[in-house]
Amino acid sequence: MHRFVRPQLMLRDSKQPLLPRAGHLCTNHKSVVSSVRGYVVLPPTSDEEEKAMLHRMMRVDHAGEYGANRIYAGQMAVLGRTQISPLIQEMWDQEKQHLRKFNEILAENRVRPTLLLPLWNIAGFALGAGSALLGKEGAMACTVAVEESISEHYNSQIRTLMEKDPEKYTELLQLIKEFRDDEMEHHDTGLEHDAESVPGYQLMKAIIQVGCKAAIYISERL
Amino acid sequence: MIFGIKEKSIILTNFDVLFAIATNIHVRLKTGFVLQVAVQGTVSLQCSNVRRGFHRAALLRLASDSKSDTSVPPPSYHEVHTAGESSSSSAQGESSEDAQPNTSFQDQSGEHGEDYETEEQLQARILTAALEFVPQHGWTVEAIAAAAETLGLSSASTGMFNNGAGDLVLHFVAQCNAQLAETLAEQNNQVQLGQAEAKKTAEFLKDAVETRLRMLIPYIDTWPQAMSILLLPHNIPDSLKHLSTMVDDIWYYAGDRSTDVNWYTRRAALTGIYNTTELVMVQDSSPDFEETWAFLDNRIKDVVNMANTAKQVQATGEAVVQGLMGAAITLKNLTGMNQRR
Numbered sequence: 001m002h003r004f005v006r007p008q009l010m011l012r013d014s015k016q017p018l019l020p021r022a023g024h025l026c027t028n029h030k031s032v033v034s035s036v037r038g039y040v041v042l043p044p045t046s047d048e049e050e051k052a053m054l055h056r057m058m059r060v061d062h063a064g065e066y067g068a069n070r071i072y073a074g075q076m077a078v079l080g081r082t083q084i085s086p087l088i089q090e091m092w093d094q095e096k097q098h099l100r101k102f103n104e105i106l107a108e109n110r111v112r113p114t115l116l117l118p119l120w121n122i123a124g125f126a127l128g129a130g131s132a133l134l135g136k137e138g139a140m141a142c143t144v145a146v147e148e149s150i151s152e153h154y155n156s157q158i159r160t161l162m163e164k165d166p167e168k169y170t171e172l173l174q175l176i177k178e179f180r181d182d183e184m185e186h187h188d189t190g191l192e193h194d195a196e197s198v199p200g201y202q203l204m205k206a207i208i209q210v211g212c213k214a215a216i217y218i219s220e221r222l
Numbered sequence: 223m224i225f226g227i228k229e230k231s232i233i234l235t236n237f238d239v240l241f242a243i244a245t246n247i248h249v250r251l252k253t254g255f256v257l258q259v260a261v262q263g264t265v266s267l268q269c270s271n272v273r274r275g276f277h278r279a280a281l282l283r284l285a286s287d288s289k290s291d292t293s294v295p296p297p298s299y300h301e302v303h304t305a306g307e308s309s310s311s312s313a314q315g316e317s318s319e320d321a322q323p324n325t326s327f328q329d330q331s332g333e334h335g336e337d338y339e340t341e342e343q344l345q346a347r348i349l350t351a352a353l354e355f356v357p358q359h360g361w362t363v364e365a366i367a368a369a370a371e372t373l374g375l376s377s378a379s380t381g382m383f384n385n386g387a388g389d390l391v392l393h394f395v396a397q398c399n400a401q402l403a404e405t406l407a408e409q410n411n412q413v414q415l416g417q418a419e420a421k422k423t424a425e426f427l428k429d430a431v432e433t434r435l436r437m438l439i440p441y442i443d444t445w446p447q448a449m450s451i452l453l454l455p456h457n458i459p460d461s462l463k464h465l466s467t468m469v470d471d472i473w474y475y476a477g478d479r480s481t482d483v484n485w486y487t488r489r490a491a492l493t494g495i496y497n498t499t500e501l502v503m504v505q506d507s508s509p510d511f512e513e514t515w516a517f518l519d520n521r522i523k524d525v526v527n528m529a530n531t532a533k534q535v536q537a538t539g540e541a542v543v544q545g546l547m548g549a550a551i552t553l554k555n556l557t558g559m560n561q562r563r
Contacts, residue, residue, distance in 0.1 A: 062481065107479035110470065117482055 041171050042109050054172075055111045056220050057157055061176075062102040063114045063219040064150055067124040068095045071146060074128020075139045084136045087193070091143070091186050098179055114219045123215075127208070138204075140195035145205040147187035149212035154180035345382055348373060349393040356441055361387045361448045388457045391448045395461065398437040399468045405433060406475040423476055424526050430472045431496055431518055435503055439511070445504050469493050491528075495521045 042054050072092035079085055106113055114120075131142030154176050161169045161176075198204065339347075352369035359365040363386045367377035383389040412418040421429065438445055452461040469492045478488055498521060503514040 103481045106481045110474060113481045113485050115486065 041105050041175055043168050043172070055109070057160075058102065058105055058109065058111045059114050060153075060216055060219045061157075061179075062099075062106055062111075063117065063120055064153065064216065065095060065099040065102050066117060067120040067215065068146060068150065069099050070121055070124030071128035071142065074125040074130070075132040075142070076128075077125075078129050078132035079136060079139055082136065084139065084193070087189065088139065091189065094182055094186070098182070101175070101179075115222050116219060120215065120219075127211075131204075131208075134198055137194050137198035140190040140193045141198045141201055141204055142208060144187055144190035144195040145208035146212060147183045147190065148205075149209050149216075151180050151183045151187060153212075153216055154183065341382070345389075346393065348375070348379065348382075349390055350397070352390055353394060353441075356390075356444055360444050361391050361451055363387060366390055385457070387451050388454065391451045392457065392460050392464070394441075394448070395452070395464045398434060399464055399471070401437065402430070402434045402468065403471045406430060406471060410475050424522050426476045427472065427492065427495075428515075428518060428522050430476070431492075431499060431522075432515060434468065434472075434496075435499060435511075435514070435518075438500075438503065442504060449500075449504070465493060465496070469496065491525045495525065 042058065045051050045054070069092070072088060072095055075088050076085065076092060079088060105111070127142060127146075128139075132139040134141075158173060158176055158180070161173050166173065195201070348366060348370050351373055352366045354372075355365040355368040359368060363380050363383075366380045366383060366386070366389075370379040371377050380386070385392075409418065413420045441448070451457060466489070469489045472492060473488055478485075480488070495518065499514060499518045502517045503511060506514045508514075
């Protein structure tokens, strides 16, 4: 998507370089809104290594939410006119919200998005559509597998940040915890809706989780 | 350490005066000891000692001088010295980033107030001064040596720079990028305060690239040499980093907030524009580089055209797909395949 904004009004000390706020923020999403600070969620740091680590984390999280978005899109494309569609739509909307938040973080903190986004676009859609072709149970099984991987990933990020400095990263930790809770909710919803009853559930789950781990690994580096 | 020994020597001489010790050998031994330490401090061949010696010289220089530039720089560079010096002292050789309130301003006053200078600051000062000598000596170690001498240091202080001419060129590039970032931030500030009109993207890019390339004008005769230095294998990572930071800065202030593949395509396009325009500039002989700016204008128009065409193609493609879907549904209806059983 092409997003081009005119920087909005923000009074700042003229000595400091300005970081314009993204003018495209929609006001009805419940994520944390930046006020007069020049940064969003990520604490400002002058340590290059720490900055690189934070940028890497945000990059891979953004890629993850983007992929999850596409997976649900694929599922809706196949199961869009069945009984399960309101549920999938609801989960998809939550993922869209997560993605919006990460887009905001990336834009304001000038984090480079991962180069492989087009790949995750196609792969996510294919996975979503492919699993949905196995029926509603297949779609739920895919959801369970993916959400479990993502929750595990967020948990390890939370652990890393807590180990470093919980106070400095409070806002970031709060955000990741919130998103992790949402993903766990999706995971539980999937289980509730007969994910395990799909034939070859364990195999499917294992394959998808290996794929997710590989995707996370690559996105962190590329 | 030196101060301690000085104090000791004062105490010793006081003792000598007060008690008039008869043993001349004793006095000579003590003073000899002081001299020996002083000698060790400055004449030793070890690098660190030499550097400390230069620091002493630098401290003396700081105490006596007001500003280090002895010759008059081109007016546009006076700000560059302060901006570039302060920014390059915070991160050696890297152009300063945006949001970090770096220690540059403290360094500026710290230089005068505290009489202490880090090695990076000293290197930055020498390199900034060396730019004066580039038209004469080219982008070489000779320019750095000449600059060191004007600052009151020995020309052997070029030993501080492992990369020689590469350090000089990279310092200059970092300085220019920092100045560009500052200019863009100022303009942005003006727009946000409503004091200036926001420019259209194409015009903004053109102005930003022109501003940046104009910084090369004082050194345009020797710039091909600098470009070849930047292309040396061991300099490529640094020069690429500077280039990518600069392009990212320009797009950021142009208002780009994309987080998808456009992030890459836009920066790639601008990198291409910048590099080709730079090449045109070094062989341009028209008055005030008019041909260069015309070339730049055309390239930016090309990119904008391509972007518009891409958008049109996408829109057309979407419309076509919708048309095909409609046709498929119609067919399904006609053949009765759409009815549920």
